[in-house]
Amino acid sequence: MLSRRSALVSAAVLVAALGLSACGSSSSGGTQADPLASVSVTGTGTDKAPKVTLSKTPLSVTKTESKVVSEGTGAALTDKDLVSLNALIVSGATGKVLTSTWDATPVGLDLGSSSLFPSLKNALPGKKVGSTVVIASTPADAFGSTGNSTLGVGAKDSVVFVVDIKSVATALPSAQGTAVAPQKGLPTVSVTSGKAATITIPKGVKAPTKLIVQPLIKGDGAKVATGQTVRVTYTGVLWRNGQVFDSTASHTGDPFFEFPAGEQQVISGWDKAVVGATVGSRLLLVVPPSEGYGSAGSPPTIKGTDTLVFVVDILAAY
Secondary structure, rough: OOOOOOOOOOOHHHHHHHHHOOOOOOOOOOOOHHHHHEEEOOOOOOOOOOEEOOOOOOOOOOEEEEEEEEOOOOEEEOOOOOEEEEEEEEOOOOOEEEHHHHHHOOEEEEOOOOOOOHHHHHOOOOOOOOOOOEEOEEEEEEEOHHOOOOOOOOOOEEEEEEEEEEEEEEEOOOOOEEEEEOOOOOOOOOOOOOOOEEEOOOOOOOOOOOEEEEEEEEEEOOOOOOEEEEEEEEEEOOOOOOOOOEEHOOOOOOOOEEEEEOOOOHHHHHHHOOOEEOOOOEEEEEOOOOOHHHHHHOOOOEOOOOOOOEEEEEEOOO
16 A cells, blocks of 8 residues: 555665565475585675675585675574665576675565575574675575576576675564654544554644654654665554554554665655654654645545545664
8 A cells, every 4th residue: 555666776676586485495405515615705894795706607506505704793693583684696507696785775684584585594593793694595495486587597596695784673562662742633543452543533623734743652762764674563544534544453464564764665754754763663644645645646545635644653674
């Protein structure tokens, strides 16, 4: 419901690639010489992408292997952490770099997600923040039997991931921080865990024509930065009648929503509200059409003249 458009940048391609599970099972057997012996990684520890060289191609991997190229000093990752990282993907068939987030911004991955590539899900837990890790992956542990035509990965192609672990975070269960008294004349809010928030529109009050961002709880966490992956829960209603048109409480699967902050992947009112807000905050947003879905609306529920009201809990930014 909230998506506005998709950005065709390398970081977005990588996020999409790493967020889709392979169409095969994780490899656990096979005997071969160490595939990482053919992989050289130099130039780590800088703001630039490291150089990756394969001594021979095609690189055929029958068992996914990983090693730490340079070890960081931060906390060791667990299999439930939210991690921010830079990464690049190298074709085992050609040795060419297929995509890299060093060209854009770090990306966030949920190590607890069942849809994450087995090669990353199995290799990253235990590695320390600040480390650079190289992973030689079987096709099954990466793009599976379908490959990835966008990146130019064939169904039988092994791939090499080089990952620079930037930071780690843990998602909050709900907003946490200091309560803030809202301005008078705004919608009132009642929140019950696991249910859509109750948002009551004030009677006889015209919808505001400018974006309003009213903190209800000031979170104690770090400020959300542009490009970070933000995890939220929310409920949205129409100002004209108070009708709930969307809520994470009613979503199937994960009971939260994630998006890259400030990257125009959601309506502009959300980007403006979330960037700079602190993790743990609960925000009341009043979003006029110009900051929402514009004159086209989002049929059949949201008209082009509709002002939207949201309650948003910021659970994590990574």
